[in-house]
Each structure stands twice: as C-alpha cells, then as structure tokens.
Amino acid sequence: MKILVAVKRVIDYNVQIRVKEDGSGVHTDNVKMSTNPPDDNATEESVKLKESGKVKEIVAVTIGDDKAQETVRKALAVGADRGIHVKSDTYIEPLGIAKILRKVVEKEKPDMVFLGKQAIDDDCNQTGQMLAAMLNWPQATFSSKVTLKDKSMEIVREIDEGLETVEVNLPAVVTCDLRLNEPRYASLPNIMKAKKKPIDQMVAKDLGVDITNRVQQLKVEEPPKRKAGIKVANVAELVSKLKNEAKVI
Amino acid sequence: MSVLLIAEHNNKNLKPFTLNAITAASKIDAEVHVLVAGSGSESVAKEAAAVPLVKKVLHCDSPNYQNYLPENLAPLVTKHSEKYDHIVASANTFGKNFMPRVAAALDTSQVSDVIKVNSPDTFVRPIYAGNAFATVKSNDKKRCVTIRPTSFEPASKTGGSAQIDKVDAADVHNFSKFVKREETKSERPELGTARIVVSGGRGLESGENFKLINDIADKLNAAVGASRAAVDAGYISNDHQVGQTGKVVVPDLYIAVGISGAIQHLAGMKESKIIVAINKDGEAPIFSIADYGLEADLFKALPEFLSELNKLNTIQK
Numbered sequence: 211m212k213i214l215v216a217v218k219r220v221i222d223y224n225v226q227i228r229v230k231e232d233g234s235g236v237h238t239d240n241v242k243m244s245t246n247p248p249d250d251n252a253t254e255e256s257v258k259l260k261e262s263g264k265v266k267e268i269v270a271v272t273i274g275d276d277k278a279q280e281t282v283r284k285a286l287a288v289g290a291d292r293g294i295h296v297k298s299d300t301y302i303e304p305l306g307i308a309k310i311l312r313k314v315v316e317k318e319k320p321d322m323v324f325l326g327k328q329a330i331d332d333d334c335n336q337t338g339q340m341l342a343a344m345l346n347w348p349q350a351t352f353s354s355k356v357t358l359k360d361k362s363m364e365i366v367r368e369i370d371e372g373l374e375t376v377e378v379n380l381p382a383v384v385t386c387d388l389r390l391n392e393p394r395y396a397s398l399p400n401i402m403k404a405k406k407k408p409i410d411q412m413v414a415k416d417l418g419v420d421i422t423n424r425v426q427q428l429k430v431e432e433p434p435k436r437k438a439g440i441k442v443a444n445v446a447e448l449v450s451k452l453k454n455e456a457k458v459i
Numbered sequence: 460m461s462v463l464l465i466a467e468h469n470n471k472n473l474k475p476f477t478l479n480a481i482t483a484a485s486k487i488d489a490e491v492h493v494l495v496a497g498s499g500s501e502s503v504a505k506e507a508a509a510v511p512l513v514k515k516v517l518h519c520d521s522p523n524y525q526n527y528l529p530e531n532l533a534p535l536v537t538k539h540s541e542k543y544d545h546i547v548a549s550a551n552t553f554g555k556n557f558m559p560r561v562a563a564a565l566d567t568s569q570v571s572d573v574i575k576v577n578s579p580d581t582f583v584r585p586i587y588a589g590n591a592f593a594t595v596k597s598n599d600k601k602r603c604v605t606i607r608p609t610s611f612e613p614a615s616k617t618g619g620s621a622q623i624d625k626v627d628a629a630d631v632h633n634f635s636k637f638v639k640r641e642e643t644k645s646e647r648p649e650l651g652t653a654r655i656v657v658s659g660g661r662g663l664e665s666g667e668n669f670k671l672i673n674d675i676a677d678k679l680n681a682a683v684g685a686s687r688a689a690v691d692a693g694y695i696s697n698d699h700q701v702g703q704t705g706k707v708v709v710p711d712l713y714i715a716v717g718i719s720g721a722i723q724h725l726a727g728m729k730e731s732k733i734i735v736a737i738n739k740d741g742e743a744p745i746f747s748i749a750d751y752g753l754e755a756d757l758f759k760a761l762p763e764f765l766s767e768l769n770k771l772n773t774i775q776k
Contacts (some may be wrong), residue, residue, distance in 0.1 A: 226722065227587045236591055248704075304559070305568045328704060330723075332586055334571045335550075339529065339559035348530050348635035351556050354697070364638065368697045369552040370651070370706065375638035376528070382634075388704060389691060424568035428581070428594040436729065439750040441741075445763040448735065448753050449771070456733045456750065458655070458712040459679060459774055 211358075211380075212267045213256040214320040215290065216311055217249040217281040219274055220331040233429040245281045248326030250393035251386040255356055256324050257289035258391065264358050267291050271314050273307055275299050279409060286404035287396035293409035294318075298421075302414065304332075306421030308340035313417045315345060320381065322363070327352050327385040338385035348378035351385045460579065461490035463517075463543040465536055467553045468495065468503040470525065475652050476549045478510065478613035483606040484547045485512045485614070486576040492517060492543070494626075496535055498525035504623050511619035521628045526637035527553065533560035534629040540565060540601065545579070550605035551651075551706075562603040569603040570595060574610035588703040588726035609651065609709040609730075643698050650682040650699060654775075655712045658684030658701055658728070659694070662717020662738065662757055666694040671761040672716060678768045684708065684728075686718045702727035717757045720745030737761075 221227060222242040229236055245253075259265040270285035271294040272278045282293035296310055315323060328335040342349035350356075354373070355366035367374045368387050396404070414421060442448045452459045462484045467474040477493075484491045492515040493507045504518040517539055523531050536557070540546055546561055548554030550572040562569040574592070575583035581596045582604065597604075650656065657679065659672040669683070676683045684706075685699040701708055703726040713731035718724060720736070720743055728734070729748050736749035739756050746752040753760060768774065 221587070223723065227590050229591050236587060303568050305562065305566070308563060330588065330703065333584075333588070333703070334569070335555045336559040336562070336569050336571060339556065340563035340569075343533060343560035343563035348632070349556075349560070350635075351529075352552060367552075369640075370698060371640065371642040372696060372698045373641045375640075377636045377638055379634040388687070389697065424597060424599045425570060426596045426598060428596055430586070430591050430593045433585070433589060433592050436734075436748050436750075439734070439746075439748075439752060441746070441752045441754060445753065445755070445760055445767055448751055449764065449767040451751055452712070452733070452735070453771065456712070458733050459768070459771070 211265045211321040212269070212318070213259065213265055214315060214318055214323045215252050215256045215268060215270050215285060216323065216325045217253065217270055217272050217285050218246040218326070218329050219243050219272065219278045219281045220246045220329055223247055223330055229430055229432045233431055235430050243277070245284055246326050246329045248328060248386050248388055249281070251388060251390045252324035252326050253285045253288055253290060254391045254393040255386060259358055260289060269294060269318055269320065271296065271311065273298055273302065273310055273414060282409055283404055284396065286407045287401045288394055292407055294412065295409050296412045296414050298414035301423070302421050303423050303425060304334045304336035304340060306419070306423065307337050308344055309419040309421060310414055310417055311337070311341050312344045313419060322381060323383045325383070325385050327387055338383050342383035345383070347381050347383055349383045349385070350376055350378050352387045353384050354387045354389045356384060356390065460488045460544050461492060461542065462488045462545040462547055463540060464491055464493045465546070465548040465554070466493050466495045466503065466507055467549060468497060468500065470497045470500045471502055473503055473506050475613060475649065476551060476608035478616065479608035479611045480547060480549045480606055481510055481512050481614040482611040483573065483576060484545070487545050487547065487579050490514050494519070494536065494539060496524040496527065496532060498522045508621040508623050509617055509619050510614050512614045513619055513621045515621050516623045517626045518623050519626045519628055523628060523631045527557070528635055528637055529557035529560050530632045530635045531629070532557045533564065536561045537564045538629040539626055544601060546601070546603045548605050549608045551608065554605045558603055558605050565601050565603065567599040567601050567603055568597065569605070570597055571605050573604055573606045588722050589729065590722065607707060609707055643696050647676060648680065648682045650684055650706055650708060653682035653710055655679045655681035656684045656708050656710045657681045657714045657716065658686065658718060659689055659716050660686035660718030661688040661692065663689060663694055669695055671757070674765055675714070675761060675768070678765060679774060686724045715745050715749070716761065718745055719743045720748070
C-alpha cells in the first residue's frame with residue numbers, strides 16, 4: 211500500500227506572532243518556521259505503518275514557496291521515501307490546496323492520505339475533509355488511533371463528547387490529532403540520507419485547477435488586550451476578591 | 460436571502476450550541492431555516508421549531524443519519540442547499556467534520572470559526588491561536604460558515620412555532636461505518652457552557668490528584684478542564700482539553716491550576732471574564748493574563764481554597 215502525507219510550513223508553534231502595524235497580516239520575516247505540528251503526527255503515523263510492513267511507500271507533499279521544501283526534507287528524514295513540492299509563492303486557501311492535492315492523488319494513486327487536522331496559522335480545519343469530498347472518499351478526522359486492516363481502517367476520533375470509533379474503507383483520508391503518536395526526531399545520518407531522496411517539482415498554477423482565493427482578507431488586528439491583574443497574597447484574599455470584588459462566586 | 464443552519468443533536472434533544480449557532484445565523488439573515496437530520500428525531504425537529512428565531516425546520520429522518528457520518532450528512536446538506544445563500548453550523552467537532560465536505564461539493568471557500576458577523580459577507584475570525592483577528596470578506600455566491608458558539612449568546616428556546624417540512628434523504632454511501640461512541644458521563648455542567656471552569660495542568664502530577672480539582676469544581680458547580688499537557692500525560696480524558704486544538708471556553712470564572720499558560724492553552728480560555736491562576740512559578744505566562752494570580756504550591760492552596768469556600772454562607776449557582 212501507499213500513503214500520501216501532506217505537510218505545511220508554518221510559523222513555529224512556540225513563536226509569539228506579531229501583527230503588522232498596517233493590518234495586512236503578521237510578521238513572517240526572520241521568524242522561526244517549522245512543520246505544522248499535527249502534520250508531524252501524520253508523517254509519524256505513515257512511517258509506523260510502513261515499519262509494520264503493510265505500507266510499501268510514503269510520498270510527502272507540500273505546497274508553498276521554495277522554503278516549503280524544508281518540510282518535505284524533514285518528512286524524508288524521518289522515513290518518507292520521496293517528496294513532491296508544488297510551488298506557489300502566494301497564499302492559497304484550503305479549497306485551492308485540496309484541489310491541488312486531488313491532482314496529486316490522481317497522479318500518485320495512494321491508498322491513504324494523511325494530513326494534520328488543522329494548520330496552526332490560519333486555524334481553518336478544512337483541507338482533509340475537502341479533499342475527501344472531492345475524491346468521493348470516506349474520511350476520519352481528529353484521529354487519535356489508527357488500525358489498518360486489509361481493505362479498511364478502524365479509527366478512534368477525538369470528539370467533543372469523548373471518543374468515537376469509525377471504520378472507513380480504503381482509499382480514505384485521515385486527519386491527525388496531536389495525540390495520535392509521538393513524532394520522532396530525525397537522526398543525523400537520516401537527515402544526510404534525506405538530502406539524496408528525490409523531490410519532484412510542480413507548479414501550482416500549471417495544474418489546471420482554479421486556485422483563485424474567494425475569501426478576501428480585509429484586515430488583521432491584535433485582539434483586545436486584557437487589563438493587567440493583581441497577585442493576591444493568600445487563598446483567603448483570593449476567595450474574598452472573587453466573592454466581593456469580581457462577584458463571581 | 461436565507462440561511463440554512465445544520466442542527467447538532469443526539470436524536471432526542473438539540474445540543475445547546477445549536478442555539479448559539481442560531482443566534483449567529485440570525486445576524487447573517489433573519490430568514491433562518493434549520494435542517495434536522497437524524498433517526499427517530501421528531502422531538503428534535505419540534506424543539507427547533509419552538510425557537511422563535513427559526514422560521515422553518517427541514518426534517519429528514521432516516522437511519523442513515525443516526526450518527527451524522529459526514530459522508531452521508533454532507534450530501535444531504537448539499538442537496539437542500541440550493542435555495543440558501545449561507546450554510547451555517549457550529550465550529551465544534553460536529554460542524555468541523557462535515558462542513559468542509561459541503562463547501563467542497565459546492566466549490567465554495569469555507570469561513571471557519573467566526574466570532575463576529577459584520578455583514579452577510581464579512582466576518583471576523585481568530586487566526587494564530589487567537590493571537591490575531593482577521594476580518595474577511597467572502598466573495599462566493601454561496602457561503603459555508605462555521606461559527607464559534609461561545610462568541611454568540613444562545614437563542615431563546617420557547618415561544619416559536621415554525622413550520623416543519625419533511626425533506627427527502629440523499630444518496631447514501633456505504634464506505635464508512637459508525638462503530639461506537641464513548642461519551643464521558645459527568646454530573647457536572649458541560650465544559651463548553653459552564654459558568655465556572657476549574658482546569659488542571661501538568662502541575663497536578665497525576666490523574667489521582669485531579670480529585671483536588673474535582674472537589675473545587677463540585678463546590679462551585681463548575682466544569683473541569685485541562686491543559687493539553689495533562690491530557691497527553693493521561694491524567695484526564697481528551698474531552699476536557701481547553702485550547703487551540705481542544706475546546707474554547709468563555710466562562711464567568713476560569714481557574715487555571717498548575718497550568719503554565721502556553722499560547723495554545725490561552726487560545727481556549729483567554730476570553731473568560733475573570734481568570735484566576737494558581738501556580739508555584741511566579742514567572743509562568745498564565746499570570747500575565749490572570750485577573751487574580753496566586754503564587755503558591757497547588758497541593759497546599761487547593762485544600763485551603765476548598766475550606767475557605769466551605770466557610771462561605773452562599774455560593775452562586
């Protein structure tokens with residue numbers, strides 16, 4: 211079997227982002243970038259399935275500018291076999307990303323597509339579900355446990371009420387929760403080996419899909435700031451403040 | 460112009476967040492229609508029809524919709540979307556699961572997690588874990604929108620009498636199957652809608668120690684929350700997680716205990732009206748957003764907190 215895993219380059223999860231003064235977005239120059247965290251879980255799960263012997267090949271794909279290739283290299287360093295970089299210098303919405311991924315799926319014909327459940331920059335939580343719909347495949351979102359069977363997968367999903375188990379026939383799209391696994395670090399020899407693995411290049415606007423953005427970003431601003439609070443000396447003072455000042459208990 | 464809102468329910472009752480979504484939908488357009496898709500779900504359709512802001516209920520009852528599998532729910536929504544300019548649902552695990560499938564089928568770009576409706580085509584939504592707010596304009600003719608329920612007040616439940624129309628089911632896919640759902644049962648208020656939330660983090664050190672959190676929660680009639688670190692460590696189940704990839708809560712009082720305050724956690728609770736932080740590390744980032752900070756060892760502070768609460772004559776419910 212074959213897995214396609216999609217990875218996205220985002221501002222590192224530890225970075226406190228700064229909104230641009232002119233309201234056009236957030237500062238990205240000289241900001242640490244890394245792979246979207248749940249995409250690392252998607253790669254890790256793919257590698258584990260390959261190690262179990264059920265999966266023969268893992269192809270890692272990213273869509274973005276030249277630097278986005280770093281995310282594919284990272285996936286190659288932890289165990290993906292080859293990469294695809296779909297080049298685009300401009301932001302593409304999840305709808306356009308899903309259309310591009312559909313083209314890649316039609317070319318690669320994987321049995322499963324793994325993605326992170328959400329990108330931590332635009333927080334949209336759409337791409338995997340859109341891709342599944344376009345392919346007319348089943349989906350398992352927010353997955354925290356994946357069991358691969360012969361022609362299906364049994365998946366435990368994290369939902370607001372607790373956990374849900376679904377079985378999806380292959381081919382299928384899986385979006386990964388952070389609790390699915392513990393992503394491994396790439397060893398230095400594997401990072402060196404990854405440099406020799408092939409990365410195919412494509413250009414987003416040459417794929418024959420409409421990737422025009424439909425949602426226009428009018429402005430980006432900082433959320434209202436909370437006013438500074440106080441430190442209380444002890445528990446008795448805390449309870450008194452909550453009772454008499456904040457009046458919440 | 461009208462809005463089709465997809466109801467979340469358990470085939471007996473509407474889920475509370477549906478009422479918040481109805482309020483948001485009514486700010487897009489007054490003509491709000493609600494689709495109830497379920498199995499043996501007549502009582503849900505009636506409940507939706509009684510909401511005064513609802514002008515019509517579309518009811519589709521079929522075993523295929525019992526567990527709202529997105530592979531079947533999305534085609535049903537798409538089938539009945541023709542007359543509507545907006546398709547709306549809550550931005551929780553229910554709405555997030557099926558709505559992008561509808562958007563893809565309609566070739567429309569979804570607007571996720573809306574916290575404010577400026578006009579029928581312009582919305583405000585948080586990005587970067589709520590560290591920035593983006594105002595966006597949708598240029599699609601048909602718009603799929605998910606709304607953050609805690610940013611809108613719940614609609615009134617009684618007094619309405621909307622017409623209930625039975626509608627046809629859509630074609631069914633058999634490539635996915637519901638196996639089971641394990642819901643965490645609790646006597647406490649629901650985390651998403653509770654007036655008070657008491658949350659524990661890695662500082663609790665074990666699942667057993669969450670009893671200290673539970674005791675305070677029971678005294679205050681509060682819900683119990685947790686940081687991702689506490690859930691990852693197995694102290695408590697995933698449905699308690701508050702944060703960017705968990706639940707977003709906006710209670711009157713949020714008490715963060717042994718939680719350092721990572722950006723991702725703050726994303727889920729920093730709109731709370733009053734925030735209390737109890738942490739032994741005086742430099743923890745949680746203190747920068749807390750109204751009341753107590754720098755203390757939680758294992759001493761929580762029993763003291765409980766005994767101080769016990770001394771109070773009255774506690775608001």
